[in-house]
Amino acid sequence: MKQAAVPEALEGESFALEAREGWLSWVASVDHKQLGILYLLGAFFFFIVGGVLALLMRVQLAVPDNRFVTPEIYNQLFTMHGTTMVFLVLVPLLVGFATYMVPLMIGARDMAFPRLNALSFWVQIMGGVMLYFSFATGAINGGAPDMGWFSYAPLSEKAFSFTPGVDYWVVSLLAIGVGTLGAAINIIATVICLRAPGMSIRRLPLFVWMTFITAWMMVLVMPILNAALLMLLIDRQLNAHFFRPDTGGSALLWQHVFWAFGHPEVYIMILPAFGIISEVVPVFSGKPIYGYDFVAASTLAIAFLSLAVWAHHMFAVGLGHTFDMFFAICSMAIAVPTGVKIFNWTATMYQGRLRLTTSMLFALGFLVMFTIGGLSGVAFAVVPIDWQVTDSYFVVAHIHFVLFGGTVFALFSGVYYWFPKISGRMLSERWGKWHFWLTLVGFNLTFMIQHVLGMLGMPRRVFTYPALPGWEAMNMLSTIGAFLLAFSVLIFIINLAISLHAGETAGDNPWDAWTLEWATTSPPPMENFAHGVPPVQGRRPLWDLAHPNRTDAILMKLAR
Amino acid sequence: MLAMPGPYSANAFTLAPASPQAAAISRLFVGTLIFLGLILVLVTFLVIYAIIRYRDRPGVPEARQNFGSRKLETIWTVLPILSLIVLTALTASTMRTGDPATAVDDPDLRIVAHQWWWEIHYPKSGVIASNEIHIPVGRSLSVELRSADVIHDFWAPQLARKIDIVPGHPNYLRLEADHPGTYLGVCSEFCGTEHAWMRFQVIAQPPDRFAEWLRAQEAAPPAPTSPEAIQGAQIFADRTCANCHAVASTVATGTIGPDLTHIASRRMLAAGALENTPANLVMWLHNPEEFKPGSHMPNLHLSKSDLNALVAYLETLK
Amino acid sequence: MPDKTKLGVGLFILSEANFFLVLLIAYVYFHLQPDQGPSAASSLNPVRTLAFSICLFLSSATIYLAGRSFKRGRLGGVRLWLALTVILGAIFLFGQAREYMGLFAHEVTVSTNLFGTTFFTLTGFHGLHVVVGLCALATLLGVALSGRLNYIKPAGFEAVSMYWHFVDAVWVVIFVAVYLWPLVARKIA
Secondary structure, three states: OOOOOOOOOOOOOOOOHHHHOOHHHHHHOOOHHHHHHHHHHHHHHHHHHHHHHHHHHHHHHOOOOOOOOOHHHHHHHHHHHHHHHHHHHHHHHHHHHHHHHHHHHOOOOOOOOHHHHHHHHHHHHHHHHHHHHHHHOOOOOOOOOOOOOOOOOOOOOOOOOOOOHHHHHHHHHHHHHHHHHHHHHHHHHHHHHOOOOOOOHHHOOHHHHHHHHHHHHHHHHHHHHHHHHHHHHHHHHHOOOOOOHHHOOOHHHHHHHHHHHHHHHHHHOOHHHHHHHHHHHHHHHOOOOOOHHHHHHHHHHHHHHHOOOHHHHOHHHOOOHHHHHHHHHHHHHOHHHHHHHHHHHHHHHOOOOEOOOHHHHHHHHHHHHHHHHHHHHHHHHOHHHHHHHOOEHHHHHHHHHHHHHHHHHHHHHHHHHHHHHHHOEOOOHHHHHHHHHHHHHHHHHHHHHHHHHHHOOOEOOOOOOOOOOOHHHHHHHHHHHHHHHHHHHHHHHHHHHHHHHHOOEOOOOOOOOOOHHHHOOOOOOOOOOOOOOOOOOOOOHHHHHHOOOOOHHHHHHHHO | OOOOOOOOOOOOOOOOOOOHHHHHHHHHHHHHHHHHHHHHHHHHHHHHHHHHHHEOOOOOOOOOOOOOOHHHHHHHHHHHHHHHHHHHHHHHHHHHHHOOOOOOOOOOEEEEEEOOEEEEEEOOOOEEEEOEEEEEOOOOEEEEEEEOOOOEEEEOOOOOOOEEEEOOEOEEEEEOOOOOEEEEEEEOOOOOOOHHHOEEEEEEEOHHHHHHHHHHHHOOOOOOOOHHHHHHHHHHHHOOHHHHOEOOOOOOEOOOOOOOOOHHHOOEEHHHOEEOOHHHHHHHHHOHHHHOOOOOOOOOOOOHHHHHHHHHHHOOOO | OOOHHHHHHHHHHHHHHHHHHHHHHHHHHHHOOOOOOOOHHHHOOHHHHHHHHHHHHHHHHHHHHHHHHHHOOOHHHHHHHHHHHHHHHHHHHHHHHHHHHHHHHOOOOOOOOHHHHHHHHHHHHHHHHHHHHHHHHHHHHHHHHOOOHHHOOHHHHHHHHHHHHHHHHHHHHHHHHHHHHHHHHHHHO
């Protein structure tokens, strides 16, 4: 029994239904669904670009003392790879899903600030364009930033980085940061102000909750990055002294400020991914998420703790054992709520009825891959271990297990889950299974061996290496894995193309899922819910609707 | 591609320690890996078991609509906390044994890191070396680490923790080897173009051999005798080498580049990029850009005969 | 449900507060280190700065009054108090500019030493925020002068007001940390 509450036009917006037609409509759109798609497409484009940069790096590293690229170029490759993946791929992909899905999942017609939504997207894209323009500005070797994606001082100061790469990096990140902040403000205001009647905070879908918490983190930490960037820019362009030890400044101040942003940033890149997993695993297990309150509360714990662990990136700096110990304890602590999540997701599957769709396969892959990455993170919290393997390929392995094995796997899971809703068609399960297995194998081939390389003394950010025993074989293996991974992305692109063209029609709710986005057509109409939003009396409105005698409220009461 | 140097015949494996500090760290590392490995096995097993047991197929009952269990949540919160407390305690104690360094006023070694080479001072005897650190076996040496430019990092995996070298913030390390050998080290903080070729070696010798080495290093090299070497010495003085490099008891007192007083006694050139042989030295001087592009060593465009003479001179600097 | 515009501006203010916090921490950190050359104690004139700071503080009162008039639909009051707010804000900026010119004349710039670097960065970004605030206020004033009060959404007026109070509050903190601190330190020493 649906309530016939047709939403009114938003204040100041016209109900222009023709805005869906034509290329120009996409540029002018303020509709969250179009902007969501634009975010996803833009980020996917940069994913390909960043991936190509990585392939070039892996070709250079395939054999010792390789001359495929010069060190100047290699250093630009790894800097741009890291910067691209963090700022132009992972964050925008997660923001893109949030932009598309959050209003639908809370029964709203759009986000709180549709025009800010558009501004946020376009500013971020412009920042990306500006960043890549830097390649064209150097003399012989290109002028892209080449000081690493966290740009330590004083290497990043004018005296040691004379190309304009660092300046392009700074200004681009400032622009991209404006976009991220705008998106964050939008998400928070949307979740607080635009929920459908009955959807209390404790009934929020976990993807919405985790995105909401992430948005608060963005509001708090993007300004820290902005301050650091501006101080560096002022140092470089106005000859100031913030980070120049030779004139009284502090190289360590940069590290503290950057990581005060940088560490929460990596949690910003994982929490919404946790949200996707929290949606997908229950649906394909046929039962509600296990321990909703604990999964939700642990998100808060992670958010708070993430603000207190930044100096675990600085254990090798020599700041004193007491200082290191404080950050070690907080870093160990953050493993606890993370573990709580893993266990709850796993428990969700027990006594369920598992449908091993591609989306679910990626979610299951996430569970194991992210556990590996998370556990190697715990290893780093053990300070003496960090003292050996930080800044080596062990940490390169760690970051890729959490960000690729974690976030990217979760994103692919989300794509296979929500593609039907966004496009109206199903992605091919046959191509999907190939995609999944090739990704899993390619990913592990590339990165698992890097744990060993790190322990054998291979530092990170080296454009080449001597022919130490085993290094060539291991690096070659990693390179082969990288190409396999690239091939798997190709399979994915083929799946996208085929499915958009001739995929099975999805219908409103192809997965028999329970959250509000599945209560409208695929794709949704402009106003999202043409026939009003279903009543919300629990966390799974569509389950309650389909099982009036066994609603979640009734079941939960029985369970007590 | 070049033929690679011989000294890279053995790995500096973090789990093959050669000092008490590194051994303490290595033990903790192995123990932690085992502990974490067990957790991974557990989680993987739980996931795979669930997939096999609860996969949707005819005959499997409908999914049970359950919502959680306070008891389980407690277990899998408390157990990890307890294990992490143990791990934290082990961390704290290994930090003490793994890094016994304190700041000292009169270190045994002062290492100054440059883009992209290592300057090694033995303050108590006045010896200055580059890229190659000789130490006596069995003694714990105090090391002071400073940077001449950007942040570097000193990492000899078999001997000690890695430690950043931060301009404006001197750091201290204790360096020790419990048996003789050559221990590889690298710069482990990205420091610019040639970060990859900023390698060093720690050569631990029995105390008497070390004393011999130190005496040889303290002594000034004899004046060149062969005509070619004398010509080489002249070229060294004339062609701006002395602006950057120093050779004891000569007019060359430059400190911008590595001290060359005993260059012929070293095993590697260009901080690990080349093995130190006369042929390689000729190649290096002929075109540094070929082997270490971006390094601050200029190409002097010397003629073949000048090169040979110069190398003949340099080979006398044992 | 809170008003979304006020919430949005509030969040923006929260993020800007963190931005200033970092710049402030940099200022305080370097202030506590020994430094050569001009310092806060030697280069600044807290009394003169207090004079034009008072203008800024008063402008918080005037914008509050403008808001009250706006709620009551009193066009005359809105025009008067908004105009005063703009004028007071402009006086503050003028005072700040005079101070900067004086410092430049004594060769105290952002590149002189750590005091110069941190002082100009902290107060400079504050000044930029004042400029942005003045633009917003001038826009409101312009609309009010044209008589079309109904063009201004209550939430919008409130938003500008919140922002202006924030800019003011930041200056309170900066004034204490940069101008008053050396005085207190001198008294203690």
